[in-house]
Amino acid sequence: MxxxxxxxxxxxxxxxxxxxxxxxxxxxxxxxxxxxxxxxxxxxxxxxxxxxxxxxxxxxxxxxxxxxxxxxxxxxxxxxxxxxxxxxxxxxxNAIHRRSFISTDATIGHGNFINANVNIGAGAEIGSHCIINSAAIIEHKAKLGDFVQIGAGSVINSEVTIEEGAFIGSGATIISGLTIGKNARVGAGSVVISSVGSNETVFGNPAAKVK
Structure with missing residues (x-):
């Protein structure tokens, strides 16, 4: 630059x-x-x-x-x-820390914050204006929409889809193949074993809907 x-x-x-x-x-x-x-x-x-x-x-x-x-x-x-x-x-x-790892065939949009020790796997798709905090793992073929926030140390497993505006708290784990809906929120440390609907908030291990 x-x-x-x-x-x-x-x-x-x-x-x-x-x-x-x-x-x-x-x-x-x-x-x-x-x-x-x-x-x-x-x-x-x-x-x-x-x-x-x-x-x-x-x-x-x-x-x-x-x-x-x-x-x-x-x-x-x-x-x-x-x-x-x-x-x-x-x-x-984009603000991409030099100590992050991004696969050669991952795709990344504009205006993203990708901090140190983030790992983005093969075929992953990152939208625009996302915030991916330190040591988060985005596994292969996962997809993040625009304006998604991923907390430090979270694990987004393979083929997960996280839709626009969703928030994933620090240390959360999203099991492979799930969808996290638009503007949904996942609490810190949660283990998500089923898909989360748009605008829903879930928390816990296993994660349950917060009313």
């Missing part, structure tokens, strides 16, 4: 995103965040410059810089992605 990156968001995964870009020798120009109280502060010597909707900074995107969206709230993350699509006609770049 030749251009420096502006990171949208300065909390949550923003700091590890900075570390990921540093690990790949990519310069981070600065952070943009809607919280005015942190404007002018620094994260590891990199400044929080201003608001994500400030045209003065947005005009840099696609010309002098790339963009990465580090916002974890799915609705606001989607808003920022659409902002970049509509106003700058660009897609956010």
């Amino acid at each position: 030749e251009k420096p990156v502006i990171i949208f968001g300065a909390k949550g995964i923003a700091h590890p995103a900075l570390e990921i870009f540093n690990s790949n020798n990519v310069v981070v120009f600065g952070f943009l965040d809607e919280d005015e109280k942190i404007h002018g502060t620094e994260i590891n010597t990199v400044s929080v410059l201003g608001n994500p909707e400030d045209d003065g900074f947005l005009k840099l995107i696609g010309q002098k810089t790339e963009a990465f969206v580090a916002e974890e709230n799915p609705k606001y993350r989607k808003f920022l992605v659409e902002l970049l699509n509509d106003r700058r006609k660009v897609q956010p770049v």
